[in-house]
Amino acid sequence: MKKSLLIIVLSYFLFVPIAFASTNTFPRTEENYLVPSDVQVTDVNKMDILKTPAVDSSEKLYDFADLFTDQEEADIYQKMYDFMGISQYDVAIVTTKDMNGFIIGDYTNNFYDYNSFKDEGVIFTIYLGGIDPQIYMGVNGLPESEIRKIYTDARTRQTLEYVYKGIKAGNYFLATDNFVKILKGFYEIDHEKSYVIDDRGNVVKDIPWTEIIILATALSFIIVFLLVNRLKKYNVVKYSDNIESKLDSNSISITTEKDELVDRVLSKAK
Amino acid sequence: MYQEDEHNSYGIASRKFHCRDCNANFLSLGSKVVEHCCVCNSANIESVNDVFEKKPFIVPFKKSLEDAKNDYRSKVLFHPLVPFVFKSKATIESIHKVYLPVFVVDATVEGNIDFLAGDKTNIMKEKVQFVETKKYSVLQKVRLNFRNIILNLTSKIQDKLFHTVCDYQFDSILDFEPSLLEDSSVLVADKDIKEVAESGRNRIMKHSLNIAKSNIQHALKKLNANEASVNFSNSKEVLVPVYLLLIRYKDKEYVYLMNGESGVVSSELVFGMTEIILFSLAMFGLIFLIAFLIAYYL
Numbered sequence: 001m002k003k004s005l006l007i008i009v010l011s012y013f014l015f016v017p018i019a020f021a022s023t024n025t026f027p028r029t030e031e032n033y034l035v036p037s038d039v040q041v042t043d044v045n046k047m048d049i050l051k052t053p054a055v056d057s058s059e060k061l062y063d064f065a066d067l068f069t070d071q072e073e074a075d076i077y078q079k080m081y082d083f084m085g086i087s088q089y090d091v092a093i094v095t096t097k098d099m100n101g102f103i104i105g106d107y108t109n110n111f112y113d114y115n116s117f118k119d120e121g122v123i124f125t126i127y128l129g130g131i132d133p134q135i136y137m138g139v140n141g142l143p144e145s146e147i148r149k150i151y152t153d154a155r156t157r158q159t160l161e162y163v164y165k166g167i168k169a170g171n172y173f174l175a176t177d178n179f180v181k182i183l184k185g186f187y188e189i190d191h192e193k194s195y196v197i198d199d200r201g202n203v204v205k206d207i208p209w210t211e212i213i214i215l216a217t218a219l220s221f222i223i224v225f226l227l228v229n230r231l232k233k234y235n236v237v238k239y240s241d242n243i244e245s246k247l248d249s250n251s252i253s254i255t256t257e258k259d260e261l262v263d264r265v266l267s268k269a270k
Numbered sequence: 271m272y273q274e275d276e277h278n279s280y281g282i283a284s285r286k287f288h289c290r291d292c293n294a295n296f297l298s299l300g301s302k303v304v305e306h307c308c309v310c311n312s313a314n315i316e317s318v319n320d321v322f323e324k325k326p327f328i329v330p331f332k333k334s335l336e337d338a339k340n341d342y343r344s345k346v347l348f349h350p351l352v353p354f355v356f357k358s359k360a361t362i363e364s365i366h367k368v369y370l371p372v373f374v375v376d377a378t379v380e381g382n383i384d385f386l387a388g389d390k391t392n393i394m395k396e397k398v399q400f401v402e403t404k405k406y407s408v409l410q411k412v413r414l415n416f417r418n419i420i421l422n423l424t425s426k427i428q429d430k431l432f433h434t435v436c437d438y439q440f441d442s443i444l445d446f447e448p449s450l451l452e453d454s455s456v457l458v459a460d461k462d463i464k465e466v467a468e469s470g471r472n473r474i475m476k477h478s479l480n481i482a483k484s485n486i487q488h489a490l491k492k493l494n495a496n497e498a499s500v501n502f503s504n505s506k507e508v509l510v511p512v513y514l515l516l517i518r519y520k521d522k523e524y525v526y527l528m529n530g531e532s533g534v535v536s537s538e539l540v541f542g543m544t545e546i547i548l549f550s551l552a553m554f555g556l557i558f559l560i561a562f563l564i565a566y567y568l
Contacts, residue, residue, distance in 0.1 A: 205566050212561040220553035227549075228541060231351060239430040239536070242437050243419065243477050251415035254485045257382065258409035269392060269399040 023064050026054040036116045049114050051100040052107075057092075057116040060084075065095035065128050067172040076173070079180040087187050089147055090121025090140075093176060097129040104136040112140055120147045124179055126167060133167045135160055137179075150190045151183075159186075286458065290314040292516075294426050295458035296368075299451045308455035309426045310516050310523075311364040326507035327374075327443050330450050331367065331530040338365050338513035338528045345526075345537055350549045353519055353542030361517060367454040367530070369509035370432070373421040373466070374440060376505075379414040379478040381498030387488035408491075410482050412498055420510070421470045423459035427514070427527065429469070434536040435529040438510050446509070456509060471500040 028034050033041050034054040041049060055062055061077050068076065080091045092112060099107040108125040117123075120141040127134040137156050141147035151159075159182045166175025284297040289307035291314050298304045307315050339362055346356045355361060385408045393400045418440045422432045444450070478498065483491050511530025516523055524538040 207562065207565050212558060212565060215561050216554045216558040219557045220550055223553050224546065224550045228351065228546065231349070231541070239434050241430075241433040241473065241477075243416070243433075243473060245437070246416045246419050247477075247481075248415040248417055251413065252481070253411075253413040254482055255411045256408060256485075257411050258407060259387075259487075260407050261404055262407045263403075263405040265403045265405075266393070266400050267403070269401050 023062065023066075024056065024059075026056075028052075028054050033114075035114045039114060048102075048106070048110050051102065052110040052114045053100075055111075055115050057090075060090075060092055062092065062094045062096075065097045065126065067095045067126065067128070068176070069173075072173040076176055076180060079177065079184075083180060083184045083187070086184070088120075089187075090118035091180070091183065092117060092121065092123040093125075093179075094123065095126045095128070095172070097127070099127055099129065104134045105138070108136045108138045109140075112138055120145060122147075122151060122183060124176075126172065126176070133164075135164055135167055150186050155186055159183075284456075286318045287315045287455075288318045290316065292426070295460060297456040297458060299448055299456075304455070306364065306366075308366040308368045308457065309514065310518070311366070326371070326446055326509055328369070328446050328450055328509045329438050329440070329443055329511060329531055331454070331511040333513070333528065333530050333533045335365065335367055335453075335513065337533065338530075339363075341528060341533070341535055342515065342526055342537070345535075346539065349539070351541040351545050352539055353545055355519055356517055356524075356539065361515070365513050365515045365526070368512055368514045369451065369454055369456045370427060370512055371423045371457060371459040372508055372510050373423060374443075374506050374508050375419050375421060375470070375502040377416040377419050377470070377474050378501050378503065379412060379416070379474060379498055380501070381412060381496075383410050383412055383479065383482050383493070383498050384408070384495040385410065385483065385486055386492045386494045387486050388490035389488050390490070406488055407494070408486055408488070410485065412478065412482050414478050414481065416474060419470060419474060421466050423461050423463075423466060423507075424457045425460050426457055427512075427525070431525055431527055431536050431538075435512070435527055435532075435534045436510075437529065437532050437534055439531065440508070443508060454511075467502065470502075474500050 026034055028050050030046075030050075033039075033046075033049050035041065035049055039045075039049075053062075053064075060080050061068075061073055063073060076093065080093070083089075084091055092115075094108070094111055096107075102110065104125055104127050107127075108123050111125070112121065112123040117140070123138045123140070125134075125136045125138075127136075137151075137160055139147060139151045139156065159179065162182065163175045163179045166172070166178060284299045285304070286295060286297050287304055287307070288295050289310060289312055291312040292307060292310040294307055294309040295318070296308050304315070304317075306313055342362060342365060346352045387406045387408045389404050389406075391402050391404075393402050418438075420433075420436050420438065422429050475496075475498070478500075479493060479496070483493075513526075513528040513530055515526040517526070518524075519540060519542075522540075524540060526535070526537040528535045
């Protein structure tokens with residue numbers, strides 16, 4: 001009994017696939033389209049649904065193009081997970097070399113819509129099947145929702161422009177990593193976390209340099225001033241003469257021989 | 271009573287040195303190699319001659335050179351604004367074990383002292399306020415005995431600095447023994463005896479006048495005439511132990527002086543502008559870093 005339990009436990013750790021690195025897809029059929037319950041299958045979208053990969057929506061990172069090592073996948077997944085924890089938005093990242101005949105925008109949106117992701121979320125696709133790589137960022141949510149206000153078209157364009165430099169250079173991990181950072185950065189900008197976008201498009205902390213310099217200057221001046229004054233007092237040599245201790249107290253003899261009034265003056269007080 | 275020719279009388283063989291930089295004269299006994307002046311640590315010294323002098327009394331060292339170095343280190347090492355030259359190993363190593371020649375005398379102050387004294391009182395007369403000042407002539411007959419007054423015989427140590435550390439216990443005074451001078455130097459007395467005596471008298475008289483003055487029962491008091499005199503007795507020449515360090519910094523001299531018997535210290539320190547600037551920059555850097563980290567992570 002104990003032996004079989006041990007084998008089950010070991011099997012779990014040895015053979016359970018890593019949660020964040022998956023290329024598993026499930027076959028869609030006309031009997032089972034594998035779409036979320038709110039998606040209505042019609043003649044118009046039926047073919048699109050069938051051509052869209054069906055995935056486990058909990059996996060979040062779908063590296064069909066095999067761009068990342070296991071370690072990189074773990075790293076990216078951790079950051080995605082952190083971001084999802086902060087924002088409560090869903091995030092999916094897809095890499096592929098085959099878009100099943102879709103253009104990248106349709107492929108990305110269908111991927112998000114026809115799998116069971118949250119109503120509000122962001123999906124990022126890297127396509128490497130053409131001459132040049134292509135990337136796309138889809139934002140899902142109602143038009144007036146918060147997520148739409150955070151990831152505006154302008155910010156989406158700005159993000160893609162920045163990330164594309166890395167993709168073009170073949171730094172897929174770095175570019176994807178930056179993408180997640182920027183997602184988080186935009187979210188934090190809009191939640192008063194003091195972030196700004198620098199000249200190169202990076203989302204960076206808005207450090208109040210002027211205030212820090214003023215604070216450091218003022219405080220260091222005050223500290224040095226107080227220290228100098230305190231140490232000045234400490235440094236002054238306290239000269240003393242111990243002659244008093246040399247006086248033989250038994251020998252003190254002072255007698256008043258005379259104490260006479262010699263004059264008396266009365267004057268008006270001022 | 272001491273005589274002027276009693277100076278430098280140690281009664282044993284010794285070597286006398288003269289420092290060309292600070293003009294100090296000092297003696298060294300035994301085979302100890304003397305390379306530096308015991309006052310200013312200059313190597314610019316010359317051996318003048320051998321002297322054979324009469325022996326005085328001596329108060330032996332009770333504090334070790336290491337005690338003096340440790341005390342000095344504790345005063346300067348972690349003091350961020352003290353110039354680096356004060357903290358250098360060479361400076362600390364140049365603390366010298368020195369015997370200073372002094373006269374120890376008993377003194378008696380005796381005589382009449384005349385004071386002018388007075389009291390002021392406010393008086394109201396017909397709704398007008400007046401001040402009544404009464405003046406008195408107060409004559410006091412004084413007799414005070416002082417024991418073991420120390421008179422500094424060397425000009426190389428300022429009196430006011432020396433008096434600050436001067437709490438020697440003369441109960442344990444010993445006859446001169448050459449072995450007590452191992453590893454130490456003896457500064458040669460170079461002050462004029464009459465001036466030393468006069469300075470001692472003034473010091474004692476000043477203190478005596480204060481005592482007499484405090485004995486007057488009036489609010490205002492002023493010395494009118496002083497017929498009291500200070501007489502010395504039981505004088506003896508004694509070598510007293512000190513640890514001495516003289517540091518030259520920006521054309522000024524700063525002295526660290528420790529009583530070699532009791533460990534009482536008087537030290538003159540100064541702030542260095544370079545050190546203040548460096549410390550300010552370090553403080554600025556530290557505060558800047560902390561503020562930056564707070565701004566970055568919060």
